[in-house]
Amino acid sequence: MELRLQDIAKQLEALEDTIIFRCIDRAQYAQNRAVYEEGRFDFRWSNEDSLLTYKHRFSEETDAVLGRFRVPEERPFFSELPEPAESLKDTTDVGLYIEDYNSINVTKKIRQAYLDDFVFTGLSKKDDGEYGTTVELDIFCLQALSRRIHFGAFFVAEAKYQADPEVYDALIMAKDRTGLWEHLTRQSVENAILQRVEEKVQKIQEVSKPDVRVRIAPQVLTAFYKNHIIPLTKEGEVQYLLNRVR
């Protein structure tokens, strides 16, 4: 199956809106650091997890049963999840050349970056007590980020490979991570993404008055794209190419 980079780029662009929507919704609440503290709440089944970890694992266990992680762009944040009861989607040919989707999984880094450089950087330092909503919205954000990053990692890498197989084969044979990274990089495309994200964050938030909805500075999200989303996508692309089945 031929993958066209142009189509994949459109899908990545579409996923931007979802990421922005969810980050703006999360920003309506304060940091609420209590939800990230391990052992803060005494749950029925665990008193060692943070509330975020507890709810997120629960959510992935349900989703695993429904087959969520059979799709390449949906990589789990947790391990030892139950087997799917049924595949809801035919995932036999999506056009990738990889044996184990989970050989590309940057979710740990996504979670750390999200907490450090979005929640603890972009949001109010207060505690508004809305803990349940906070972790729900955190999970929505993490899922949107992971979907975008892994979708790019798999499909952009394969499309770029198909457009230029000889050069990529040589870099893969040499296990040249730096060479792959450089050959995957399109600086003008990255700059266009950052500019577009800035405009979107600005315009979407203009629909409500600042005394009605909390606004986040567009720079918080453009910095997040520049420092995390784009590099983690490329890191995943390099992993994909090094694991590509020849």
Added chain:
Amino acid sequence: MELRLQDIAKQLEALEDTIIFRCIDRAQYAQNRAVYEEGRFDFRWSNEDSLLTYKHRFSEETDAVLGRFRVPEERPFFSELPEPAESLKDTTDVGLYIEDYNSINVTKKIRQAYLDDFVFTGLSKKDDGEYGTTVELDIFCLQALSRRIHFGAFFVAEAKYQADPEVYDALIMAKDRTGLWEHLTRQSVENAILQRVEEKVQKIQEVSKPDVRVRIAPQVLTAFYKNHIIPLTKEGEVQYLLNRVR
């Protein structure tokens, strides 16, 4: 505790953006009617539910344990849910005068309206196979709608009561549903909501090109507000007042 209608109206206005974000995200996928057909999938624990029902109930069971439904504006779509393991939020005084929050629960009507007049009216009639994502986004939409409608039902009703107790007491004593409905109605406020929603749906979607993101007609959402969100909120307000503890 005094409730100010002005503050509550701002919160309802803020919840609009979340509803619009989630409906736009859902519209990126087709109707996918298979997910609403009972018995279509053979799950491990049930082969009678639709996929939406199955996942939504699972999600509410987790949320119930975490105490989601101790908050008045979060009313469950399902019954016989587990008891909360811990209350994450102090819900002792939110300023309402009601014994059982669940005496106001219009979730059945919300779900029916959402399917009939959003999914089956506003979305592409195709089947794109993205069943897992479809039901996930459905649940996000239903939760946003329910939160807005029930928040209004409880808090708008109480604030309006506090501003005008004699008239409301007389209507409540007479169990005059029509009179309560009319006295709660502010036509100019409702018109302003519809106009604002139309502008928001329009402007939020303008950030992406139509070949990148599916667009929904703003009229789909303004009609949904007019025919369902506003009337169901008022229906909930009437229920609240009739159940109000004197």
